[in-house]
Amino acid sequence: MPAVERADDPDELDSVEAAYLGRNGELRQLLAGIGKLSGEDRPKVGAAANPIREELEAAISKRRAKLESIALDVRLAREKTDVTLPGRTLPRGSLHPLIETGREIARIWGQFGFVVYESPEVETDELNFELLNIPPDHPARDLWDTMYVAGTDRHYLLRTHTSPGQMRVMRSTKPPIRALLPGRCFRYEAVDASHGFEFFQVEGLMVDEGTTLATLRGLLDEFARAMFGPTTATRFRPGYYPFTEPSVAFDIGCLICGGSGCAACKRTGWLTILGAGMVHPQVLRNGGIDPEMHQGFAFGMGTDRIAMLRHGISDLRVFFQDDLRFLESF
Numbered sequence: 470m471p472a473v474e475r476a477d478d479p480d481e482l483d484s485v486e487a488a489y490l491g492r493n494g495e496l497r498q499l500l501a502g503i504g505k506l507s508g509e510d511r512p513k514v515g516a517a518a519n520p521i522r523e524e525l526e527a528a529i530s531k532r533r534a535k536l537e538s539i540a541l542d543v544r545l546a547r548e549k550t551d552v553t554l555p556g557r558t559l560p561r562g563s564l565h566p567l568i569e570t571g572r573e574i575a576r577i578w579g580q581f582g583f584v585v586y587e588s589p590e591v592e593t594d595e596l597n598f599e600l601l602n603i604p605p606d607h608p609a610r611d612l613w614d615t616m617y618v619a620g621t622d623r624h625y626l627l628r629t630h631t632s633p634g635q636m637r638v639m640r641s642t643k644p645p646i647r648a649l650l651p652g653r654c655f656r657y658e659a660v661d662a663s664h665g666f667e668f669f670q671v672e673g674l675m676v677d678e679g680t681t682l683a684t685l686r687g688l689l690d691e692f693a694r695a696m697f698g699p700t701t702a703t704r705f706r707p708g709y710y711p712f713t714e715p716s717v718a719f720d721i722g723c724l725i726c727g728g729s730g731c732a733a734c735k736r737t738g739w740l741t742i743l744g745a746g747m748v749h750p751q752v753l754r755n756g757g758i759d760p761e762m763h764q765g766f767a768f769g770m771g772t773d774r775i776a777m778l779r780h781g782i783s784d785l786r787v788f789f790q791d792d793l794r795f796l797e798s799f
């Protein structure tokens with residue numbers, strides 16, 4: 470059957486089949502003509518035609534199987550998978566350096582027994598200022614100007630620090646308290662390399678019997694060494710905050726010059742990483758705690774500042790620009 474053998478794709482084979490065996494095919498026509506033949510010729514023609522039909526059908530089905538097998542071979546060759554090739558790596562995201570630094574701070578203070586609390590970003594004037602010894606006419610308000618919720622007569626504002634969380638913790642739990650309050654803060658501030666209108670802060674609060682400045686100093690030293698290395702130098706300087714008394718600034722030896730003085734530390738050899746102090750007795754009372762029985766310390770550090778020091782970043786703004794080239798370098 471040369472026509473069958475020549476067919477080299479299934480469509481061509483279909484048309485060959487139709488030409489011979491189809492409704493109007495040659496064999497059909499031949500068989501249809503049998504009726505017109507004389508009685509003695511009929512069986513002869515029929516007997517001759519049937520084997521031809523069977524042979525044709527067999528040849529077509531054999532050819533079809535062959536074509537299908539060729540098509541499968543071609544497909545298998547084309548779609549071959551080399552299982553020995555190395556897999557394609559999926560691009561994996563990573564934590565933003567501010568989130569990562571915040572978690573590291575929480576991890577270290579967690580080892581000292583401090584538990585993370587969350588408090589709102591929108592606060593009342595009372596919690597953000599007044600209960601922290603900053604009445605409406607206090608000069609500190611000039612430094613901590615912020616954004617206010619419209620239509621509330623400056624009653625609701627975006628918190629300027631995480632310190633209102635101190636009040637929330639003291640009012641919702643009893644001493645001993647070891648609380649860590651991380652979160653976003655806001656100020657009405659012109660944006661430059663070291664200032665932003667939003668920034669991240671972590672507040673720490675410990676209230677217990679016999680908590681002293683020495684407790685604070687010891688824990689801050691441990692924190693600084695865990696965060697910046699075991700040989701990190703530290704010092705207290707006098708500071709001022711309305712809600713702590715006494716107040717201190719906590720410095721670490723400059724990580725860049727090692728203490729000899731450079732541009733980053735303004736030639737002092739020291740970098741300030743946080744402000745702290747003993748919680749003011751009136752603030753304890755505002756939180757429902759008797760300062761005769763319990764004392765406490767609080768500190769507040771800028772997560773942004775810690776992240777900048779850890780990673781040697783000189784411009785705060787890169788944290789908020791969502792530039793993948795910067796983020797992918799971590």
Ligand SMILES: [Zn+2]
Pocket residue numbers: 723724725726727728729730731732733734735736738739
């Ligand atoms: Zn320095």
